[in-house]
Structure formats: C-alpha cells, structure tokens
Amino acid sequence: MKNTILVLAFLFTSIASANQNYTFTRELVKGPRGGTTTGPAVEFDKSIPATWTALRESGLTKFERDRRAILGLQGEFEVSFEFLESFLIDTPKNLDTPYFSKATELVKVIEDRGDFISLQHILVMFIVQDGQTMGPFVTKHWRQDWQFNPSERFVYQGSKKWNMTGIESAQGKWSWNVYQVDDSPRYTGLGEWQHLESASIFNTNTMSRPLPRREFSVRGDYKLLMGQETLVLTANSWYHEQKAFKHEGNLINGKFAGKLLAREVGQNSYKRIKNFDWSAGLEYWERTKKYWADVRHVWNELFREQSITLKGSYRGSKLHSIHFKQAEDPEVLKLSPEKRRKLIKETISNFKL
Numbered sequence: 481m482k483n484t485i486l487v488l489a490f491l492f493t494s495i496a497s498a499n500q501n502y503t504f505t506r507e508l509v510k511g512p513r514g515g516t517t518t519g520p521a522v523e524f525d526k527s528i529p530a531t532w533t534a535l536r537e538s539g540l541t542k543f544e545r546d547r548r549a550i551l552g553l554q555g556e557f558e559v560s561f562e563f564l565e566s567f568l569i570d571t572p573k574n575l576d577t578p579y580f581s582k583a584t585e586l587v588k589v590i591e592d593r594g595d596f597i598s599l600q601h602i603l604v605m606f607i608v609q610d611g612q613t614m615g616p617f618v619t620k621h622w623r624q625d626w627q628f629n630p631s632e633r634f635v636y637q638g639s640k641k642w643n644m645t646g647i648e649s650a651q652g653k654w655s656w657n658v659y660q661v662d663d664s665p666r667y668t669g670l671g672e673w674q675h676l677e678s679a680s681i682f683n684t685n686t687m688s689r690p691l692p693r694r695e696f697s698v699r700g701d702y703k704l705l706m707g708q709e710t711l712v713l714t715a716n717s718w719y720h721e722q723k724a725f726k727h728e729g730n731l732i733n734g735k736f737a738g739k740l741l742a743r744e745v746g747q748n749s750y751k752r753i754k755n756f757d758w759s760a761g762l763e764y765w766e767r768t769k770k771y772w773a774d775v776r777h778v779w780n781e782l783f784r785e786q787s788i789t790l791k792g793s794y795r796g797s798k799l800h801s802i803h804f805k806q807a808e809d810p811e812v813l814k815l816s817p818e819k820r821r822k823l824i825k826e827t828i829s830n831f832k833l
Contacts, residue, residue, distance in 0.1 A: 514561070514694070515581035518608050522558045522584065525716065525754040529555065532715045535680065543628065546654065546673040549680040550597050550626050551589065552713050558753050559585045563694070563746040569725075571741040573701065579694055584753070585621060586761050590769070595628035600772075604761035616760040620772065620804075622666070623659040630655040633668040634783060636688045638703045638730030640833075641789040645734075656684060656711075662800035663775045664790065664828075665783075666690060669709055682711040688731050689724065702726040702741050722746035768807040771824075774817055775803065778824045789833040799831050 531552040535545065563579040583603055591598035600623050606615035633655045635645045642665045647655075650670060658666045669684025689705040690696075707724025723745055729738020782788060790799070806812045806827070812820060 512578040512580040514579045515583075519582065519584065520606050520608055520613055522753045523755050524558070525556075525752040527754075528715055529752065531555070535675075535713075542652070542673075545675050545680075546628070547594075547597065549673055549675065549682070549713055550599075550654075551592075552680070553599055553624075553711070553718055553750075554587045554589050555750075556753055556756060556758060557585050557587065557717075557750040559583045559751075560749045561694075561746075562748070563722075563744060565726075565742045565744050568742050570728075570739040571701065573741070576699075576742070581694075584756060585750070586758050587750070588765065597626045599624045599626075600765070602761040602765060604756075604758055606757075616757070618760050618764045619661065620764070620768070620807075621661055623663060625655075625657040625659070627655045627657065629653065630670070633657065633670065634665045636665075636667050636690055636704060636731065638688070638690075639789070640690070640792070641787065644783055644786045654682070656682065660800065662803045663772065663779055664799060665779070665788070678714065680713045682713075684709045688727075688736070702728050703730055703738075705744070706736055706740070707744075717749060717751045719750070720746075720748040722748075768813075770817070771807040771813060771820065774821045775824055778821055778828060781825075782828065791831050791833055794830040799828070802827055 529552070531548065531554065535548040535552050540548070559582065561579070561581045561583075565576045565578075568575060584605060586602045586604060588600050588602065589597065590600045601621035603617075603619045603621045604615075605617040606613050607617070608614075629652070630647055630650050632644050632646050634642045634657070636642055647670065653670055653672050656669045656671065658668070660666050667687055667689040669687050671682055671684040674681045674683075686706065686708055689707070691699065691702070691705070704727050705724040706727045707722060709723070710719075710721040712719040712721065724743075725740040726742045726744060727736060727738060728741055729736065731737070792798070794802075803824075806823070812823065815823065
C-alpha cells in the first residue's frame with residue numbers, strides 16, 4: 481500500500497526552459513507544475529514491433545485493421561503528460577501554470593473478445609535521489625476498453641454523476657471507455673479509426689469528462705471538461721491528444737449548461753522503451769488480477785441501474801485506497817469469486833449517493 485501511494489506522487493519530471501512569452505512556452509522559465517522527482521535514464525526502442533507489422537498487412541477488413549490498431553497500443557513505454565491553458569474565455573483567473581510529468585508504464589491486453597478489447601495500464605517507477613535508485617513503485621493505473629458497434633455508453637453529467645445512454649447510430653464506430661485507477665467510470669468517446677501509411681488515427685466526438693487528478697486537488701472553479709480527443713498510433717509510439725474547454729456547469733438533458741472558462745490542450749506521449757525491469761508490475765498483476773476482474777464484474781452489474789453518483793470519500797477513505805488494500809489482502813484473495821464480489825459491491829455501495 482505504501483508503494484501504491486508513493487507512485488501516485490512520484491511521476492518524475494524533466495524541466496525545460498523558455499525565454500519567450502509565446503502561448504505554448506509561457507512561464508516555463510519558472511518551470512511547470514507536476515512531478516518533482518527524477519527517474520533513471522531509459523533506452524528507447526527503435527525496432528518495429530510485431531503489432532505494427534500486423535497492422536500494415538494488406539487485405540485486412542476495416543474492422544480487423546481497427547482491432548490491430550487498438551492492440552498496437554499495448555507495450556512498454558516512457559510516458560509524458562503535458563497540459564497547457566491556451567486562452568481564457570469567461571473568468572477573472574489568470575492563465576494556469578502549464579503541467580508536465582513523466583512516468584514509465586506498461587500497457588497490457590487483459591481481455592480480447594474480438595469486438596471488445598480491454599487494455600490495463602500499470603505504472604512501474606524507479607526514483608533516483610542522492611545518487612541512489614529507489615523502487616520499484618508499482619500501481620494499477622487507468623484502463624481503456626474498446627467496444628465495436630456499441631449500443632450504449634456511460635456519459636459524465638458533472639458533480640460525480642454518470643448516466644448510461646443509448647447510442648442511435650454507431651455502425652462502424654468504436655466506443656473508447658476510460659476508467660479510473662479503481663475501475664470506476666471516467667469518460668467515454670465515440671469515433672472511428674482512420675488508417676494512413678505512417679499512422680492510424682482515432683478521433684472522438686465531443687464528450688464530457690470529470691476533472692483529472694492534477695486539477696481537482698487545486699481547482700474548484702469548474703465542474704467538467706468538454707472536448708474531443710485523438711489517439712495517433714505510429715510504429716514506435718502513440719499519442720493521446722486532448723482539446724477541451726474547462727466548463728463551469730453540468731451536463732443537463734444532454735446539453736452543456738453554464739460558462740466556458742478556458743481552453744486547455746494536452747498531449748500524453750507513449751514512447752516505446754526496452755531493457756526496463758517490469759517484473760514487479762507483472763508480478764503485481766498476476767497476484768491481483770482476479771480481484772480486479774471481480775471489480776469490473778461488479779461495475780458492469782451496477783451500470784444496469786442506468787445512473788450512478790459517487791461520493792469523493794467514505795469515512796475518510798478514498799475508493800481507490802480501499803481497493804488497493806483489498807487487492808493485496810491474502811484473505812480477500814482466498815475468497816470465492818461470489819464472496820469477493822459481494823465484498824466489492826458493499827465497498828462500492830458505500831461510495832454511492
């Protein structure tokens with residue numbers, strides 16, 4: 481548990497300098513906010529992965545090429561998280577300080593049913609301090625699920641509320657479902673893949689998102705992000721581009737209500753690396769994967785209620801911290817799936833409004 485808490489705070493950073501007050505370099509002379517620790521140097525992998533070769537094969541159906549693009553998101557990466565407010569709209573606040581952090585992350589396929597693919601992200605971090613390398617620090621990170629021709633998806637309403645919403649026309653499209661570290665819902669985008677010679681690109685519709693961890697602890701002036709996102713897959717990397725408005729209000733009857741405060745752009749870069757020790761992350765997943773499978777099962781049941789609102793804490797604890805403890809509790813892991821799912825449902829129910 482101690483390692484789990486530490487890794488959430490230890491996203492390391494490498495600060496760049498800038499001397500001009502341009503939109504995309506402003507304030508970097510002071511340094512962005514974000515991670516404050518340093519990780520060891522990594523070795524980038526320039527070889528062509530088998531997933532990219534499979535994606536480029538001729539004669540594939542559009543559906544199969546889409547699938548192979550999604551499977552191409554798996555692998556071993558150095559990840560950078562970069563965010564910048566580019567302009568203000570209707571707020572007395574000044575432009576926020578840019579954000580920048582780095583991490584080392586394993587992306588693993590945990591389920592593939594053909595028209596459904598689930599990818600689990602696992603952070604494995606080493607920290608260099610006073611010439612000494614500490615770690616590994618391991619934590620289960622976010623998860624992404626892909627569903628072809630979906631009939632419904634969860635939509636964030638604001639104020640920690642999600643509704644299951646039917647989709648009228650999704651032929652040839654994929655829903656891209658993003659979940660928190662505790663497997664609670666986050667946001668869903670609907671879109672199509674476009675395959676070009678040197679990249680495969682997925683663009684979402686306009687969607688609503690809750691505040692990210694980097695924001696809700698320091699900002700209280702807006703309730704959700706409204707925007708579109710793009711995934712760009714190349715041979716040795718993939719990029720998650722975000723373009724969103726910081727929105728004052730909630731989603732009401734499918735429409736955004738309230739003022740737009742600012743525009744934010746973001747880019748998360750996943751660059752392939754090699755010769756990195758992922759063993760602690762793989763061991764963690766092997767040890768805890770049955771617990772997390774039961775968590776996903778319970779959430780699938782809960783979404784039959786069509787609407788879910790969550791509290792931020794229960795008796796002073798966060799949902800993710802309770803899950804992390806239970807996931808590594810030998811007594812919990814010994815339970816039958818039925819008893820473990822009952823425990824998990826009771827745990828989540830404590831956070832429901």
